[in-house]
Amino acid sequence: MTAPTIIFQKAFIKINKAPDINGIASLLEPLTLSSITSQVDGFLNPDPNRFELDASSGIIYDPLTGLMWGDETDELTPDEAMEACKASRQGGHSDWTKAGLRPWLTIVDYTRNNPVLPPPFKTHGDSVWTADETPWSKKEKRTGSSRSFFYVGMCYGNVNYYLAGYRRRARPVRRAAPASQCLVIGQ
Incomplete structure (x- = not known):
């Protein structure tokens, strides 16, 4: 059985094991409209402090996406x-x-x-x-x-x-x- 993924536009939560019916509610509690809006806003207005610049190579790492960007x-x-x-x-x-x-x-x-x-x-x-x-x-x-x-x-x-x-x-x-x-x- 593959782990279910809950998707909200670009934000997601990966559940590593299938929860019992009582556990589902506790997993979803943190997903308020405010928390989702905050995550989506983070994509549309990225915080420049989230990016890590390697000054020697000029490569920029984005820990949010796991991507490295070159020149x-x-x-x-x-x-x-x-x-x-x-x-x-x-x-x-x-x-x-x-x-x-x-x-x-x-x-x-x-x-x-x-x-x-x-x-x-x-x-x-x-x-x-x-x-x-x-x-x-x-x-x-x-x-x-x-x-x-x-x-x-x-x-x-x-x-x-x-x-x-x-x-x-x-x-x-x-x-x-x-x-x-x-x-x-x-x-």
């Missing part, structure tokens, strides 16, 4: 950006990839603008590619520069798309802690 790439097409992220050896790690949309949304701070990334992140462009191709581009089985990919705007945190022929920056990301040990799952 931005130069302006590249989505395919070039994916290759550059995978080829990254920042901090001696070889398992970097281009960040998808969901991980991006865990670090964008919607109380800020220009840039929307909290310290210690630094950004050098107006938008950054995600690894996610748009659903319509995938459905139509587009190829080459006619494909489209989502990006995150660094001024206001907007999400939109560009055709694959455009050049934008990207940011490598890697999982540093198992998802089971983190509050947010996804990548």
Whole structure:
């Protein structure tokens, strides 16, 4: 039997064993609207103090998600950006990839603008590619520069798309802690 997981948007509680009927109520007591709102607010307005910067490598670790974030790439097409992220050896790690949309949304701070990334992140462009191709581009089985990919705007945190022929920056990301040990799952 797999352990049940209770999901509230991006917040979850993992129950390691199936509780008896009397134990369920005690497990759910801490999940008040206030506590859930506080957790969701923590994602939408990330506390810059939660991030840990390794000054020697420039890598930023987010203990909430278990993700490590590398430095931005130069302006590249989505395919070039994916290759550059995978080829990254920042901090001696070889398992970097281009960040998808969901991980991006865990670090964008919607109380800020220009840039929307909290310290210690630094950004050098107006938008950054995600690894996610748009659903319509995938459905139509587009190829080459006619494909489209989502990006995150660094001024206001907007999400939109560009055709694959455009050049934008990207940011490598890697999982540093198992998802089971983190509050947010996804990548």
